[in-house]
Amino acid sequence: MATTMxxxxxxxxxxxxxxxxxLAFAASRLDDNADVAVERIHRVLPHTQCGQxxxxxxxxxxxxxxxxxxxxxxxxxxxxxxxxxxxxxxDRPALxxxxxxxxxxxxxxxxxxxxxxxxxxxxxxxCPVDAILGAPQWMHTVIEADCTxxxxxxxxxxxxxxxxxxxxxxxCA
Amino acid sequence: xxxxxLIILATVLVNNFVLVKFLGLCPLLGASTRLETAAGMxxxxxxxxxxxxxxxxxxxxxxxxxxxxxxxxxxxxxxIIAAAVQFTEMFVRHxxxxxxxxxxxxxxxxxxxxxxxxxxLLNTHQSTRFVEALAYGIGAGLGFCLxxxxxAGLRERVDAADVPAPFRGxxxxxxxxxxxxxxxxxxxxxxxx
Numbered sequence: 037m038a039t040t041m042x043x044x045x046x047x048x049x050x051x052x053x054x055x056x057x058x059l060a061f062a063a064s065r066l067d068d069n070a071d072v073a074v075e076r077i078h079r080v081l082p083h084t085q086c087g088q089x090x091x092x093x094x095x096x097x098x099x100x101x102x103x104x105x106x107x108x109x110x111x112x113x114x115x116x117x118x119x120x121x122x123x124x125x126x127d128r129p130a131l132x133x134x135x136x137x138x139x140x141x142x143x144x145x146x147x148x149x150x151x152x153x154x155x156x157x158x159x160x161x162x163c164p165v166d167a168i169l170g171a172p173q174w175m176h177t178v179i180e181a182d183c184t185x186x187x188x189x190x191x192x193x194x195x196x197x198x199x200x201x202x203x204x205x206x207x208c209a
Numbered sequence: 210x211x212x213x214x215l216i217i218l219a220t221v222l223v224n225n226f227v228l229v230k231f232l233g234l235c236p237l238l239g240a241s242t243r244l245e246t247a248a249g250m251x252x253x254x255x256x257x258x259x260x261x262x263x264x265x266x267x268x269x270x271x272x273x274x275x276x277x278x279x280x281x282x283x284x285x286x287x288x289i290i291a292a293a294v295q296f297t298e299m300f301v302r303h304x305x306x307x308x309x310x311x312x313x314x315x316x317x318x319x320x321x322x323x324x325x326x327x328x329x330l331l332n333t334h335q336s337t338r339f340v341e342a343l344a345y346g347i348g349a350g351l352g353f354c355l356x357x358x359x360x361a362g363l364r365e366r367v368d369a370a371d372v373p374a375p376f377r378g379x380x381x382x383x384x385x386x387x388x389x390x391x392x393x394x395x396x397x398x399x400x401x402x
Contacts (some may be wrong), residue, residue, distance in 0.1 A: 051268070051285060055292040061297055066303040170316055 072100045080121040082113045085164035088138040088184030093164065101126060112138035113184070142198035145183040146190065148176050153196035157196065159189040180204070213344040215400070220348025223339045223399050227356040228390040233324030237360060238382055240315045242368070247361030248354075249308045250315055253297055255350030258328055259321050260293045261286075261348025265329035266339055286329045287320075294320045324349060356393075360386060 061184075078098035089110035091097040100106035101122065108122040109131040116133065123130035133140055148159075157172040166181040170176030178189075180203065190198050226232050233254070240250040265286045273279055292329065298316050302309040319325065330348045337343040363385055372381050 040313060042277065043276070044281055046285060047272070047276070048288070051272075052288060055288065059292055059295055059299075062299055066299045071306065 056124065061092060063189065074098050075160070077101050077122065077125060080114075080118060081111060082118060083165075084113045084184035084186045086184065086188060087164075088112050088186075107131060107134065109134045110137045113186075115140040115141070144176045144185045145180050145203040146187070146198050147201050148178055149197040149199070150175060150177070152195050152196055156194060158192040159183045162189045162192045164188060165204065213340060216341060216344040217348040217351065218287070219400075220345060221352040221355060221398045224245070225352045225356060225393050225396075226327065226349045227383070228386070228393040229354055230324075230327070231390075232327045233322050233353060234386075235318065236315055237323060237357060237386065238379065239318075240312065241357060241361040241364050241382075244358065244361045244365060246311055247357045248360055249305075250312055251317060251350075251354040251357035253301055253312065254272070254319055254322065254325075254357075255347075256300075257290070257293050257297050257322075257344040258325055258350040258353065259289045259343065261325050261330045263343050264289050264293065266332050266336065266342035269333055270339070282330070282333065287327060290321050290325050290329065294332055323327070324353060362390065363389070 075098075078095055081094040081098060083094050085153070087093065089097045090107070091106070092101060097106060097110070101108060106130060108126060109119050112133065113120050119130050121134065122128075146153045146167075153176050155170070155175065157170065157176070159176060160168050160170055164186065165182055165184055166188065167179050168176055169179055175205045178198075183203075184201065185203070187200065190196075190200075220226070224230065227234065227237055236250055241247045241305055258294055268289060269282065273282060273285065294317060297319070298309070301312070301316060313348065328346055332342040332345055336345055367381055367385055376384070
């Protein structure tokens with residue numbers, strides 16, 4: 037009885053160890069190389085999701101950078117620090133910020149004038165980082181901690197009640 | 210050679226795993242709402258079926274039977290199937306990250322697909338050579354592919370059709386699967402296998 041148990045445990049232990057070794061080997065060979073690179077590049081971008089680089093967010097820009105189809109100086113909120121980091125990671129020469137994609141201006145956050153807000157919910161959908169609190173026919177307000185100053189909410193507002201004000205933190209390098 | 214082709218043909222049509230043996234119904238109903246998803250899912254399952262059938266036959270033939278450990282068959286087969294699915298998931302993620310994202314949870318769920326364990330266990334009864342076991346696995350996979358793709362095509366049309374309200378969704382899908390099963394049972398007696 038004890039020997040049967042010992043044999044069973046030994047056999048299952050040995051089998052699983054063998055399988056684990058085979059899987060570990062396969063995992064090291066089948067590593068998703070493209071994904072790892074995109075993730076590394078994505079981490080140094082400022083994540084404002086403003087779309088000023090011409091891509092629909094920071095991750096598509098990171099993918100284009102890895103694929104080599106975009107220049108690394110297209111991110112205004114990232115500024116020169118991001119350009120330097122990207123140049124270091126991609127092993128490409130650093131370039132001055134491209135003014136065609138926007139200026140790296142002083143940091144700002146959006147503020148909704150509550151007296152003018154009509155609760156239309158158009159700015160809720162425009163915000164790429166979901167920093168506006170509210171619902172249709174209820175008051176809207178911007179959560180300053182989440183706002184990246186991408187300015188995408190300013191255009192949809194039909195009563196122009198959103199303005200940019202200096203934040204209490206730095207976003208632009 | 211001819212008997213291997215016969216095994217494959219019999220498993221695809223006469224003893225179809227999904228419609229005649231009623232194994233592997235979860236991915237059939239879960240991953241068949243779109244044709245592309247169904248095709249990807251059935252390819253992944255075929256890969257797992259072939260790999261698991263081959264590996265479990267080898268372990269059974271070289272380790273379990275010589276050392277009189279047949280009572281460990283079920284446990285070892287499940288471990289082997291889980292490893293094969295893990296490997297398949299790694300491979301799918303490497304080859305097509307989009308397919309991997311689309312399949313989602315259904316890829317690891319192939320581990321619990323009773324067709325995979327069914328092939329492994331049935332091989333212990335009826336296959337005496339490695340190539341027979343492999344042919345059985347390939348046949349099961351191809352049969353699964355055929356049914357998934359046919360069913361997904363049918364389902365896309367049925368979902369767009371004017372179905373009575375109580376029948377919409379899973380109900381009409383199951384009725385369709387039942388009708389397909391009756392059609393496949395018509396293959397019985399195709400040849401004496």
